[in-house]
Amino acid sequence: MEARVAEQSTAGQANKRRVTLTRESILEAALRLCSPEGGGQLTFSRLGKELGADPTAVYRHFRDKDELVLALTDLTIQEGIELARQALPDGPADDWRAWLTVTAQSVRTSYLARPALAVLAAARTTASPAETHSVEQLISVLHRAGLPVVEAAECYRALLDLTLAMTQYTAAFSILDPQAQEKDEAAWAVKYGMLPEDEFPLLHRSAPRLTELFRDDDGVFALVLSTFLDGVAVRIERARNAG
């Protein structure tokens, strides 16, 4: 169907042949559009062009844009989980920390491959059947590490929101036109470079690191994640001592 769509979109310019859409072909095309290479913008008109069909034809398969986005996030989450599985084929293997890190990073990676989707997805948390097993596994990992079940579930939820929120935050920034990004960056650089040393001694000393972190969203995420997991470790310790 990949091939078919491509064929249509190249040849379909002249002859007005109807293209037959399917849920799958639409999702594929939409994912392509969401990636930076695909233009990084998901709109019905672009989607129509990509499919070689009228934009409104999509409405025959998805009630509205929201429903389309929901389906796309579902796919993306699934892909992230799959990615994690490939990275750590042996499962948790008693190292809860590595497992959680890889899982979070994988989901983040999948999302960031399609920043436009991440932005659209906003706060829609799909109750995807695909991820259910992963959630059970995640909780189980934390539980075996020593956390009571409910607390393990809380940690899962916290980690999930943390990851999605920060990923969307990054995606939103990466969507901005380069001009605006540079403007922001310049503002920061000036701000941190020009600070009077006597009034802001600490800020002055950490300015290099801060400007370095400015563009390194992944670095900041890694920082947050590892600090958060340090916190989880503390909780596990506490639970063990209490139990």
Place this chain on the structure above:
Amino acid sequence: MEARVAEQSTAGQANKRRVTLTRESILEAALRLCSPEGGGQLTFSRLGKELGADPTAVYRHFRDKDELVLALTDLTIQEGIELARQALPDGPADDWRAWLTVTAQSVRTSYLARPALAVLAAARTTASPAETHSVEQLISVLHRAGLPVVEAAECYRALLDLTLAMTQYTAAFSILDPQAQEKDEAAWAVKYGMLPEDEFPLLHRSAPRLTELFRDDDGVFALVLSTFLDGVAVRIERARNAG
């Protein structure tokens, strides 16, 4: 000037008297629109109506919407910092943890009072001069607690992104029409309620807590924040032992 604008907007319906806008009056009106009571949507046409002026008049004071939003986030951050100051008038007082918690929560509160702004603000990190002192103070608190300067700065950055990202995440959800929210909620409830106990034992046991957390974004944030700060504590401990 507040009064003047108000006077105009009440009396100005009939007589087409020109309203004189100022940067301040615009920002005020815009903030009002961003709050749920004000309609929760910031558009030029609404803004024009609110001001009793032509929508496009705003362009005389702000180059585009982005610039307006930047100014608004600046105000909001300032307000958050002010809030924190009021909550803890004595300053850090050697309790870094309380200080960081209150600061983060205050910024979050200010943002959530205007969800529409939070969504628009997305990843624009303003280099607001207003907050510079707070940043210096924040780093100083962590430094006095025992963290090397650079690491303190890293923690600041991590905490900032964490807070903003999660707040915007929450705001994005709260913006959705109630119908969509209910749909999501229903999906979750079904998902967690219907889980076969034998296949997902842990998920089944934690289902009540998870559905409880579903709508409680503030609770999740508190959870993330406190876990993160546990992690910071670990780092402080490490640094002390190493130094």
Place this chain on the structure above:
DNA sequence: GTGCCGCTGTCAATGGCATTGACAGGCTCG
């Protein structure tokens, strides 16, 4: 005081967006 200029509000228009309803071709089922 007079004339000019710039500041700022107004108006009309543009192009993009999601979404809707009427229409039409082709497919399947009877």
Place this chain on the structure above:
DNA sequence: CGAGCCTGTCAATGCCATTGACAGCGGCAC
């Protein structure tokens, strides 16, 4: 062979940000 549904097409609606031409009002120079 015919009815009806599935699905693509087309035209139109309403909201959005943004732009360019225009117009009044104020202050400034002379």
